[in-house]
Structures are given as C-alpha cells and as structure tokens.
Amino acid sequence: MSDRSLSPTFPPKLALYFSPKACSLASHIALEESGIAYEAVSVNIRNQENRNAEYLRLNSGGTVPTLAIDGQPLTESQAILTYIADLVPERQLMPRPGTLARARAHEWMNLISSSLHVSYRSIFRPQTYGGEDQAAMAQVQQQGGKNLAKYLSLIESRLDPANTYATGETFTVVDAYLFVFYLWSYDERIHCELPERPRYRALAERIAARPAVQKVVGRERTVRAYDLPDHILLDKVTA
Ligand SMILES: N[C@@H](CCC(=O)N[C@@H](CS)C(=O)NCC(=O)O)C(=O)O
Incomplete structure (x- = not known):
C-alpha cells in the first residue's frame, strides 16, 4: 500500500529548507525527480541563517534539510529521501518495501x-x-x-x-x-x-x-554560486 492512501491530502504541501551544496541537495534533487510541487526555501548555513529563531522553531537542531509536510517538520536526510520516494512509488525512487x-x-x-x-x-x-x-x-x-x-x-x-x-x-x-x-x-x-x-x-x-539535477543545481547556484568539478558538466545550468 502506498502512503497515498494514508495521507489526508495528496499530494501534501511540501516545503524543503535547503542550503546550497549541503547534504540537503539530495532531498532537493529527490523532490524535483518526484514531480510533486514543492517550495524550495533557502537557509544559507554559511550565513548562519539556520541559527535564526524562526528556523530553530521549525528544526531545533538547526540543520538542513528540513522537509515541512503540511507544516510538520521532518528532519534527517534518510527519512526525508525515503518519504519522498514513497509518495511516488511509480517513479521507483526507492525499491519496493519488503525487498x-x-x-x-x-x-x-x-x-x-x-x-x-x-x-x-x-x-x-x-x-x-x-x-x-x-x-x-x-x-x-x-x-x-x-x-x-x-x-x-x-x-x-x-x-x-x-x-x-x-x-x-x-x-x-x-x-x-x-x-x-x-x-x-x-x-x-x-x-x-x-x-x-x-x-x-x-x-x-x-x-x-539528468534534467532534474541540472535544474536543482542551477537553482541552488543562484543562491550561492558554488564550484563544481570540471568534469561535472552542467551545461544547461547557469550559476
Ligand atoms: N544527519 C543529518 C545531518 C544534517 C547536517 O549535518 N546538515 C548540515 C549541512 S550538510 C548542517 O545543517 N550544518 C549546519 C549546522 O550544523 O549548523 C542528515 O543527514 O540530514
């Protein structure tokens, strides 16, 4: 059974709090690959934005990523990645449970x-x-x-x-x-x-x-123009 049948509303309202090139990039890519609408909210940890009171109310640990699901914060990359994958089983972003x-x-x-x-x-x-x-x-x-x-x-x-x-x-x-x-x-x-x-x-x-990766990296680099290895060709991406 997919989470879809258990969710009061599908799709849930999703907001990802990310910092450019932080571990939150994985969740950011996963959301883009899921095809579900989401809001991407930048919390630049290099500027300590993760330490402001508003963010700490959402995630008292002050880390990224945080995924707000209908307003409920979920932390920890593995939990977030699994949750996103389970929202869209048809996209096969994780193998089926029990395998x-x-x-x-x-x-x-x-x-x-x-x-x-x-x-x-x-x-x-x-x-x-x-x-x-x-x-x-x-x-x-x-x-x-x-x-x-x-x-x-x-x-x-x-x-x-x-x-x-x-x-x-x-x-x-x-x-x-x-x-x-x-x-x-x-x-x-x-x-x-x-x-x-x-x-x-x-x-x-x-x-x-992958187009989703190009799009997400491009978006993150508008927040902070981070370097990439020369062989990682993001030709469709503008910093
Ligand atoms: N176990 C957490 C680790 C989260 C984490 O350490 N995030 C880093 C960015 S990669 C962070 O927010 N650092 C800022 C800080 O700890 O102040 C996860 O996998 O999501």
Whole structure:
C-alpha cells in the first residue's frame, strides 16, 4: 500500500529548507525527480541563517534539510529521501518495501549518513568532535581524511560497473545522496590524498546529466554560486 492512501491530502504541501551544496541537495534533487510541487526555501548555513529563531522553531537542531509536510517538520536526510520516494512509488525512487533491494538502498544511505558524511564533517567542522582545542581539531581533521579515503574506496568497490545507477538500472534517491558527497570530494578544504574513484565519477556524471539535477543545481547556484568539478558538466545550468 502506498502512503497515498494514508495521507489526508495528496499530494501534501511540501516545503524543503535547503542550503546550497549541503547534504540537503539530495532531498532537493529527490523532490524535483518526484514531480510533486514543492517550495524550495533557502537557509544559507554559511550565513548562519539556520541559527535564526524562526528556523530553530521549525528544526531545533538547526540543520538542513528540513522537509515541512503540511507544516510538520521532518528532519534527517534518510527519512526525508525515503518519504519522498514513497509518495511516488511509480517513479521507483526507492525499491519496493519488503525487498532485498529496498534493504540495500537503506544500507547505502546509512553508510553515507553515518560514515561518509561524518568523515567530511571531521574535516570541515573539526570542532564538532575536537572542541575548540587546536591540537585536538587538527587530529580530528587528520583522522577525518583517513576515514574519508577509506569510505570513498569502500563506495568505489561497492559500485557495480555493470549497473547504470548505484542500486541497478533505475535512478533512486541513493544516487541523489551519493551525488552530493561526490561533489564534496573536490572541496578546496580537503588537502589529503584521496583514492581514484572512476566508478563513482562515472556515476556522478550520469546523475549530473539528468534534467532534474541540472535544474536543482542551477537553482541552488543562484543562491550561492558554488564550484563544481570540471568534469561535472552542467551545461544547461547557469550559476
Ligand atoms: N544527519 C543529518 C545531518 C544534517 C547536517 O549535518 N546538515 C548540515 C549541512 S550538510 C548542517 O545543517 N550544518 C549546519 C549546522 O550544523 O549548523 C542528515 O543527514 O540530514
């Protein structure tokens, strides 16, 4: 049974609170791919807009993404991505519940959220784990770099080159989520050696070519004109 039959109104009124090139980009892409109407509300974390009282009332953790569903805030990328996918089962943005493929999609998303994202956070925001002590922060960053290299290698080894997308022949929210952290691997704040990742690169290039991805990245870059790796060709996109 799809959530559609349980929802008081379909489609629900959706508003996504995102920050450009943050992990919220995955939810932003998923919404665009869903075909459901939504409002995209920018909360630029670089300007601390996520710390204003109005946003904290919606999400007391002050993080993006937040998806407001008929006014009810839902946080955590994995929950949001799964929710969006389940709204439109015909789009196959997640495999059907009760299948091994569905469990695999969650396996991917948990790995991304709990390990890959956390490795980046150690590098970009070492104070999260090291406090304000400079030496502790440097150590967190160094370990974060090692962890990032390890998880990028793991992802590379788990991507099957016979598949078009991460979980098979169909684009899913897992791809949207992987796309974000591929872009991050080219961030100028990363100074450690990272492993070659040709499968991940090929996947990211395929994802970037999707019209929904082009549209969302274009929209986000009007809020903040972020850099992209040279080989991610968003030719229809204007910053
Ligand atoms: N586990 C959360 C993490 C959310 C998160 O850390 N978001 C970052 C952006 S990628 C953020 O909002 N950072 C701003 C802050 O923590 O102040 C998820 O997957 O949605």
